[in-house]
Amino acid sequence: VLDAPYALIGVSALAADDEAEARRQVLTGALSMxxxxxxxxxxxxxxxxxxxxxxxxxxxxxxxxxxxxxxxxTPDEVRTGLDDLAKRTGADELMITANAHGGDARLRSYELIADAYGLPRHA
Known part of the structure; x- marks a missing residue:
């Protein structure tokens, strides 16, 4: 039993090296939906x-x-968006999923988001 409520939110997020590539990648998920x-x-x-x-x-x-x-x-835009979401909702934790074509784009997105937060990359 927790001493206090704990909120985790699942969010779709995708970072790329530039805005145009992010838009290009995110449209793949949109068409899939x-x-x-x-x-x-x-x-x-x-x-x-x-x-x-x-x-x-x-x-x-x-x-x-x-x-x-x-x-x-971009990584900074995604970090700002994630921070705003967490603040707006009071979430304690965000669980991120990236709907993109192929593992390379997803992995790159996760790496860029990790870098934006100063987190270690995958092992």
Whole structure:
């Protein structure tokens, strides 16, 4: 039994070396969510596939809403967003997931976020 409440929040966050790459990577997760919501689940598409996809107006509205809940950008932007979320919610801990195509983009995102907080990288 805890002496006090403890809140953990799961959050989708993706960091990249620059804003353009972050946007490019985060759109892969957005397209994956569109497909899931429309009964077409599958693997997260490549950045090239996501960039070439012609979102319908309804899909674009969904993507805009979904992206407003995904903290993404440069490492400093992501750290600021995560810090703001923790402060706003009173969360004691954040559990981060990165919806990106391929392990390399996810690993790089986690490394950049760890670096932004001065945490050690994976072993």
């Amino acid at each position: 569109v497909r899931l919501r429309t009964g077409r689940p599958g693997l997260i598409p490549s950045p090239e596939e996501a960039a070439a996809y012609d979102f319908s107006p309804m899909e674009r509205e969904f993507v805009d809403g979904w992206l407003s809940n995904v903290i993404h950008g």
